[in-house]
Amino acid sequence: MDISAIDNSFLKHGTKYKGILGWLMSTDHKRIGLMYMYAIMIFFVVGGLLGGLMRLELFRPGQDYITAQTYNAVFTVHGVIMIFLVVIPGLAAVFGNILMPIMIGARDVAFPKLNLFSFYIYVLGAILAIASQFLGKGAPDTGWTFYAPYSTDTNTNVVAAVLAAFVLGFSSILTGLNFIVTIHRMRAPGMTWFKMPLFPWSLYATAWIQLLATPIVGITLLMIIAERWFKIGFFDPNLGGDPILFQHLFWIYSHPAVYVMILPAMGVITEIIPTFSQKRIFGYKAIVFSSVAIAAVGYLVWGHHMYTAGMSTTARWFFSLLTFIVAVPSAIKVFNWISTMYKGSINLQPPFYFTMAFVFNFMIGGLTGLVLGSLATDIHVHDTAFVVAHFHYIIFGGMGFAFLAAIHYWFPKIYGRMYNNKLANISCAFIFGGFTLLYFPQFIIGMQGMPRRYFDYLPQYEWAQVFSFFGAIVLAVGVIIMLFNLIKSARKGAIAGPNPWNGKTLEWTIASPPTVENFEEIPVITEGPYEYK
Amino acid sequence: MEQEHQHITSYRTYATVLAVLLFLTALTVYVTWFDFEALTIVVAMSIACVKVIIVISYFMHVKHDKLVFKLMIGMVFLLILVIFLILFSDYLFR
Numbered sequence: 016m017d018i019s020a021i022d023n024s025f026l027k028h029g030t031k032y033k034g035i036l037g038w039l040m041s042t043d044h045k046r047i048g049l050m051y052m053y054a055i056m057i058f059f060v061v062g063g064l065l066g067g068l069m070r071l072e073l074f075r076p077g078q079d080y081i082t083a084q085t086y087n088a089v090f091t092v093h094g095v096i097m098i099f100l101v102v103i104p105g106l107a108a109v110f111g112n113i114l115m116p117i118m119i120g121a122r123d124v125a126f127p128k129l130n131l132f133s134f135y136i137y138v139l140g141a142i143l144a145i146a147s148q149f150l151g152k153g154a155p156d157t158g159w160t161f162y163a164p165y166s167t168d169t170n171t172n173v174v175a176a177v178l179a180a181f182v183l184g185f186s187s188i189l190t191g192l193n194f195i196v197t198i199h200r201m202r203a204p205g206m207t208w209f210k211m212p213l214f215p216w217s218l219y220a221t222a223w224i225q226l227l228a229t230p231i232v233g234i235t236l237l238m239i240i241a242e243r244w245f246k247i248g249f250f251d252p253n254l255g256g257d258p259i260l261f262q263h264l265f266w267i268y269s270h271p272a273v274y275v276m277i278l279p280a281m282g283v284i285t286e287i288i289p290t291f292s293q294k295r296i297f298g299y300k301a302i303v304f305s306s307v308a309i310a311a312v313g314y315l316v317w318g319h320h321m322y323t324a325g326m327s328t329t330a331r332w333f334f335s336l337l338t339f340i341v342a343v344p345s346a347i348k349v350f351n352w353i354s355t356m357y358k359g360s361i362n363l364q365p366p367f368y369f370t371m372a373f374v375f376n377f378m379i380g381g382l383t384g385l386v387l388g389s390l391a392t393d394i395h396v397h398d399t400a401f402v403v404a405h406f407h408y409i410i411f412g413g414m415g416f417a418f419l420a421a422i423h424y425w426f427p428k429i430y431g432r433m434y435n436n437k438l439a440n441i442s443c444a445f446i447f448g449g450f451t452l453l454y455f456p457q458f459i460i461g462m463q464g465m466p467r468r469y470f471d472y473l474p475q476y477e478w479a480q481v482f483s484f485f486g487a488i489v490l491a492v493g494v495i496i497m498l499f500n501l502i503k504s505a506r507k508g509a510i511a512g513p514n515p516w517n518g519k520t521l522e523w524t525i526a527s528p529p530t531v532e533n534f535e536e537i538p539v540i541t542e543g544p545y546e547y548k
Numbered sequence: 549m550e551q552e553h554q555h556i557t558s559y560r561t562y563a564t565v566l567a568v569l570l571f572l573t574a575l576t577v578y579v580t581w582f583d584f585e586a587l588t589i590v591v592a593m594s595i596a597c598v599k600v601i602i603v604i605s606y607f608m609h610v611k612h613d614k615l616v617f618k619l620m621i622g623m624v625f626l627l628i629l630v631i632f633l634i635l636f637s638d639y640l641f642r
Contacts (some may be wrong), residue, residue, distance in 0.1 A: 227624060263635055314627060315634055330638035 024528035048112030066401035086470035087156035094159025106279035118400035120203025128218030140183035147175030163261035181511035205540035215240030217282025220310035232268030260523035266317035280417030292359025305344035375414025392431035401461025427511030434504035445493025555612035
């Protein structure tokens with residue numbers, strides 16, 4: 016068994032420091048990406064356990080295990096952890112860091128020290144977020160959206176949670192800045208914009224959102240603190256403020272943030288499908304422009320979160336129109352993926368199964384998004400379990416499954432070893448089955464009127480809550496099987512070789528795992544990234 | 549390594565820019581004495597925009613920079629303008 020590639024790789028060599036310091040002090044983009052991944056996975060498990068606690072409480076009507084106030088705190092903490100610590104950094108910080116420089120033929124990102132600094136800001140924000148649950152007068156109970164005027168009035172520990180989100184925003188901004196400069200300045204010779212792989216393209220579109228939208232929520236969160244501490248009337252009507260202004264400012268960032276989550280996911284899927292179809296991507300430029308269009312139009316649709324908040328009718332129909340427009344580039348991508356598979360040599364491997372699950376979930380999440388984007392139907396299902404189901408279909412069913420697809424796709428590249436295919440397929444089946452059982456019933460009871468964020472409900476909704484509970488258990492079993500398989504294989508799996516999937520992008524031309532410098536010589540690019548013969 | 553063109557701005561220009569910025573700051577305070585009603589924000593934002601453009605152009609040297617950077621910054625201004633227009637489709641028609 017040839018393990019020389021692993022011995023020569025970034026996993027074994029990095030800085031002058033040994034052991035854990037060698038990782039914490041490393042400016043190697045791959046090590047930083049892996050540190051993000053380990054942190055994110057830990058937070059994912061914590062957030063998932065909190066989600067499980069909610070499911071347990073909802074198993075039967077009435078109060079069973081936790082009080083209403085605790086339930087409020089639990090869904091707030093679940094949201095804050097999952098949104099700000101898991102899915103927003105998610106794919107960009109992990110796979111963007113590890114693979115984007117390699118895919119464009121660079122040795123590192125443009126600002127390696129800034130990259131490490133971004134990670135430390137992320138850790139600081141994470142510590143603040145966790146601390147906010149234990150400090151002060153109780154865990155925040157506002158939901159992850161911190162809606163004013165409640166967030167400016169409640170006695171719970173909102174300031175620390177808001178500060179955590181503010182700090183985490185800086186990590187996101189700096190990563191976005193780093194990626195923009197890297198992609199502009201460090202592409203390999205000959206790699207024109209339209210010869211660049213589509214995952215870096217999706218990261219580029221995402222980075223602009225991170226850079227331009229995040230400061231808005233940063234300032235908004237500071238405005239909450241200013242109102243709480245200094246009684247400056249931004250949002251509280253009693254002080255001359257406007258509570259709807261908070262919702263505008265919050266969603267001006269937080270809707271584009273959904274695209275921070277989903278655009279890199281689309282990029283991952285766009286890499287995997289050509290590899291496992293052994294066929295050139297269908298409509299390369301259409302995918303590029305649809306990424307840019309999603310990033311651009313995605314900025315302008317925030318008001319669809321606020322149809323029932325008291326906005327003007329003019330604004331409501333305008334936002335509804337824009338929301339329908341943003342569905343078009345998303346649909347273009349789905350058509351391109353399916354067209355790429357058409358008449359391809361499909362290779363059914365675990366990353367491809369996760370990818371298919373993504374496409375299926377994303378279609379359901381996307382189409383139910385149109386129900387919510389439409390004014391009349393949104394009034395009916397606003398703030399119901401339907402929204403919970405839609406959101407989780409996009410974020411978990413979409414971004415989450417893309418993350419799992421990515422980890423199974425690039426695992427042999429990152430660790431130089433292969434996982435057990437059979438176990439990976441079994442875990443995929445469990446995760447997909449559990450996910451569907453967990454969230455699909457919420458669509459049905461949402462349409463029937465089950466409100467979200469309620470810890471109690473009418474008996475008529477019990478059947479769905481029971482289904483969802485068992486779905487959560489199946490999902491958890493799938494995650495445990497997957498983690499067992501990946502953790503074990505990272506240490507003891509069979510040696511993978513440089514290109515186990517016969518991929519064509521640059522990362523498959525170098526050793527697995529890559530060396531510290533990635534390339535012995537920077538490659539000269541003469542053709543597109545998906546030229547399967 | 550390609551030799552980047554460097555532009556050196558004179559102290560006189562910097563002093564003039566500083567004076568203009570201070571004048572605009574005073575103007576920002578002065579206009580608060582007047583009630584422009586619905587146009588209050590437009591007036592305040594217009595003065596702020598002029599200040600931002602001056603800072604970006606001179607202090608951040610974008611005036612002498614490549615077209616691509618000018619386009620990027622222009623794009624950001626366009627985005628802010630569009631966000632404001634959409635935001636006021638709520639406030640003006642409520």
